[in-house]
Amino acid sequence: MPRTQVLAIQVATGDSRPLSKQIVDAVRMKIATGELESGGKLPSVRGLAQQLGINPNTVAKAYAELGSEGWVESRQGLGLFVAPPRQRLSDDERERRLDDAIRHFVHEVVALDYPPQQALQRLDEALRVLIRKTA
Known part of the structure; x- marks a missing residue:
């Protein structure tokens, strides 16, 4: 069973970006710089929400956006994983x-x-x- 990669990110209520956008930007950067490796398991929605002290719906929204852009992929019954590298945008x-x-x-x-x-x-x-x- 894959081990969950540590997702050391922070969000700030004083930031002009919504919290979900801050999460998306932080995860994208960690994937782009190789800090999060392809195939690595991400924390659960509830786990990351607890870590950040925010509503799980906010994390779910961020994860959904990352999934729709191809940065992460869901594996039925296993969780969310960093997607293999590819050109994600036209x-x-x-x-x-x-x-x-x-x-x-x-x-x-x-x-x-x-x-x-x-x-x-x-x-x-x-x-x-x-x-x-x-x-």
């Missing part, structure tokens, strides 16, 4: 999401009054850290 959807992320990033940077060069340097550093984690 090229057009990937482009749309990249554009959205960049637009959001730019709006945040402008509102914080950072010079573009400093923002680009910090973004480059953050991406390099992620690349090192996945390499």
Whole structure:
């Protein structure tokens, strides 16, 4: 029987994103960086809800979204598992999401009054850290 992988994530009520979106984003990142391995068993809805101190419906909603996007798969009677790696989104959807992320990033940077060069340097550093984690 597969062992459940530890899902060390946190959610914050002060975050502008809904709790379910925070869970989705955290799990996606852990899968993308290899912190959660393909085939690894995720905590149950109830287990993760207890760990995070939130309503199980919120976790169920996040798991459903991750499943519909192909990040996780349900195995009847066994639980939820990290899906094998594959391209989960169409090229057009990937482009749309990249554009959205960049637009959001730019709006945040402008509102914080950072010079573009400093923002680009910090973004480059953050991406390099992620690349090192996945390499």
